[in-house]
Amino acid sequence: MRRPFVVGNWKMNLNLADAKNLVRRLDHETVGIHNVDRGVAPPALLIIPLRPELQDTRILLGAQNMYHEPKGAFTGEISGPMLVDAGCQFVIIGHSERRQHFGEDGPLLQKKVKAALDIGLDVIYCIGETLQQRDGGETNGILVRQLHEVLIDGLDWKRITIAYEPVWAIGTGRNATQDQAQEAHQHIRLWLKNKYGPDAASQMRIQYGGSVKASNAKELMNMPDIDGALVGGASLVADEFIAIVRAAIPK
Numbered sequence: 157m158r159r160p161f162v163v164g165n166w167k168m169n170l171n172l173a174d175a176k177n178l179v180r181r182l183d184h185e186t187v188g189i190h191n192v193d194r195g196v197a198p199p200a201l202l203i204i205p206l207r208p209e210l211q212d213t214r215i216l217l218g219a220q221n222m223y224h225e226p227k228g229a230f231t232g233e234i235s236g237p238m239l240v241d242a243g244c245q246f247v248i249i250g251h252s253e254r255r256q257h258f259g260e261d262g263p264l265l266q267k268k269v270k271a272a273l274d275i276g277l278d279v280i281y282c283i284g285e286t287l288q289q290r291d292g293g294e295t296n297g298i299l300v301r302q303l304h305e306v307l308i309d310g311l312d313w314k315r316i317t318i319a320y321e322p323v324w325a326i327g328t329g330r331n332a333t334q335d336q337a338q339e340a341h342q343h344i345r346l347w348l349k350n351k352y353g354p355d356a357a358s359q360m361r362i363q364y365g366g367s368v369k370a371s372n373a374k375e376l377m378n379m380p381d382i383d384g385a386l387v388g389g390a391s392l393v394a395d396e397f398i399a400i401v402r403a404a405i406p407k
């Protein structure tokens with residue numbers, strides 16, 4: 157049985173005071189929920205000051221990105237060992253905004269995923285097609301390519317979560333339907349089975365991301381291959397985020 161995993165990817169939003177209020181409410185109002193993992197990925201500057209707020213809570217702390225080299229002359233970058241030192245437990249890698257705006261591609265992301273796992277961070281690896289690719293019937297091919305070029309042999313798959321985030325659904329208010337999402341997740345799971353075997357396919361979690369909100373979370377979470385959500389905009393609003401965590405409670 158896969159335990160659902162709901163993560164708030166705050167992107168470049170919130171100040172420290174608002175972030176503290178948000179995690180306090182999230183903790184307080186989900187404290188009795190034991191069968192849904194949840195976490196937040198704040199902007200990098202908020203990771204260290206939020207750490208004490210998250211101690212003794214069930215909320216995991218993560219980063220939105222990292223560089224694959226451990227240290228050195230890489231102005232503006234943050235390394236895996238730094239994230240571990242700051243208290244992070246996981247890192248998001250390959251978000252479509254990183255691919256689109258910062259030119260991150262398969263070979264780079266492969267290095268990042270490996271470096272993160274090697275230093276002890278769990279990984280949420282994001283994949284997803286653009287609208288043009290979906291309209292062109294390329295969705296499955298794109299997903300397989302993004303999986304294939306980054307998830308190499310020998311990775312500790314137990315510590316990897318896949319996030320399926322169709323680019324056309326991110327921040328647009330237009331989520332994938334539960335059937336569209338389920339179909340993509342099923343295809344991803346099939347690839348995981350071929351790559352890492354049946355245990356990986358049955359145990360690895362695949363989150364859906366793209367305009368998840370309180371009003372559509374339940375129908376998405378009800379699908380058999382959807383194991384939680386990677387939430388952007390709605391994770392900035394306490395009531396929404398809390399409702400999404402509740403919607404992920406297994407039946």
Ligand code: 13P
Binds near residue numbers: 329367
């Ligand atoms: P939205 O929930 O704002 O569509 O963002 C999704 C996302 O990109 C999460 O990583």
